[in-house]
Amino acid sequence: MEPINLYDFESRAKSTVPHNVWDYISRGSQDGIALKRNRSMLESILLRPRFLRDVRKRNLSTTILGEPIKFPIMIAPASSQTLVHPDGEIATARAAATAGTIMSLSTSSTKSIETVAAAASGPLWFQLFHCGKDQTEDLVKRAEDSGYKAICLTVDTPIPSDKEVDIRNNWQLPPEAYRGNFSHNTLTDIPSQFDSGISEGHGRPPTIPLTFEQLPWLKSLTRLPLVIKGIRTAEDAALCVEYDVDGIVVSNHGGRQIDCTLSSIETLPEVVAAVNGKAEIYFDSGVRRGSDVLKALALGAKGVLIGRPIFWGLAVNGQAGVEKVLDILYRELDLVLAYCGFTSVDQIDDAILHLPVEMEYSRIPYVEEIRGLADLHSKGLISRKEFDSKRESLLGIEKQ
Ligand code: FNR
Secondary structure (H helix, E strand, O other), X not given: OOOOOHHHHHHHHHHHOOHHHHHHHHOOOOOOHHHHHHHHHHHHOEEOOOOOOOOOOOEOOEEEOOEEEOOOEEEOOOOOHHHOOOOHHHHHHHHHHHHOOOEEEOOOOOOOHHHHHHHOOOOEEXXXXXXXXXXXXXXXXXXXXXXXXXXXXXXXXXXXXXXXXXXXXXXXXXXXXXXXXXXXXXXXXXXOOOOOOOOHHHOOOOOOOOOHHHHHHHHHOOOOOEEEEEEOOHHHHHHHHHOOOOEEEEOOHHXXXXXXXXXXXXXXXXXXXXXXXXXXXXXXXXXXXHHHHHHHHHOOOOXXXXXXXXXXXXXXXXXXXXXXXXXXXXXXXXXXHHHOOOOEHHHOOHHHEEOOHHHHHHHOHHHHHHHHHHHHHHOOOOOHHHHHHHHHHHHOOOOO
C-alpha cells in the first residue's frame, strides 16, 4: 500500500537504507533527549477546534521574505542527500518547485550551488556554515550569482557534537557526499562536514569561529536577506534583532547537536516575544503532521521546515517521494485548518491551542518584559549595558 502519512515513509525508508546511514540520519546527539522532546512536546500541545464557520474555501499560501509560496512548509537544509538517492538535492529541489515551496541547500550538500540552481525552477535558500573569510565570501557570492533568495546562516554548531552512534558504528560520511560545493578545492584545505558527528578528536579540523560582531561583515557580502538558523533563547533572538537580521529559524537542529535542550516548540514563544515582529520567524525540529505546522504557526512562526522526512521521501521514491511527503503535509494542514475554523493560514492564532503546563512558562511575565526591553533598546532608549543587566536580573542570572 502507498504511504499515507510521514511515519509510513519513515518505516519504508528504514527498510531500504543501510543501517549506518539510517543511524546517521535519524538519531540525535548523546541520549537523544532533545530529539525525543521535539516530538513529545509537539504532541502535548492540544487543539481547541472551532465550528459553525464556512470553511469550504481555504487558502494555505503565504509569503516568506516577500517570496510567495503555496503553503508554509519549506525544506530544511540537510547535507549529503545522495546517501539515500543518487539524484540527492536535485530531486529535492525539483520536488520543492513542483510543490510551490522553498528549498534550502546545505553548505555540505552533495550537489553544488550551481548544479541545484540549474535544476530547480523554484525559490532556493543557501544555508551557510561559516568556513573562514575567503571560503564564506566565495560561497555567498556563488549563491547570490546563482539566484538564491536568502542566506541562512546556521549558528548552532560552534563546534561539532559527537554523535555516539556514528562513532560506535565506526561510520564517517564519504567526502563526496558533502563536498559538492568544494569540488574545485583540494580535499585538505576545505572544511570538514559540520553535521557528521565526527568531532575534532576524531580527525576533524578545528572549527572556524563566527560571532555576533562579525554579522555586519557577513551582511556586507551580499544584498540577499540574512536568516539565522538555530536560535534557542530570547536573549540571542534580541541580539539578532539588534544586528538587523531578516529572519530567524527557531531550531534545535532536529536534536542532532547539543542534547538536553528544550524542544524547539518550547523555545518558539520566547523568541517570538523577543523579536516582536522585527524579523520573520520560522520553526523546525520534529514536524511530522499538518497539525504540528498549525501549532507552530499559532505560536508565531511564519513557516516551518522539515528535515528528516525529506530523506524518507527520497529513499522511498526520489523526487516523487519528496513530492508525496510535501503533498501529505499540505493535505493534513488543510484539514486541520478547516477543523479549527480558519480559511487561511494568516488567521491562525494561539487561542486555538491548549498548552501543556510545561509551556505555560512562555506566558509568564519575564518574556513580555524582555520583549519590552528589546523594544526600548532597538529604539535607542536604553543602552546595551542596561538591557543586559535588566534582562539578567529578570532571568535571575547572578553576576560572578
Ligand atoms: C540536518 N540539518 C542540517 N542543518 C543545517 O543547517 N545544515 C546541514 O547541513 C544540516 N544537515 C543535516 C543532515 C541531516 C541528515 C539531518 C537529518 C539534518 C538539520 C536540519 O536543517 C533541520 O534543522 C532538522 O532536520 C529539523 O528536524 P527534523 O525535521 O529532522 O525533525
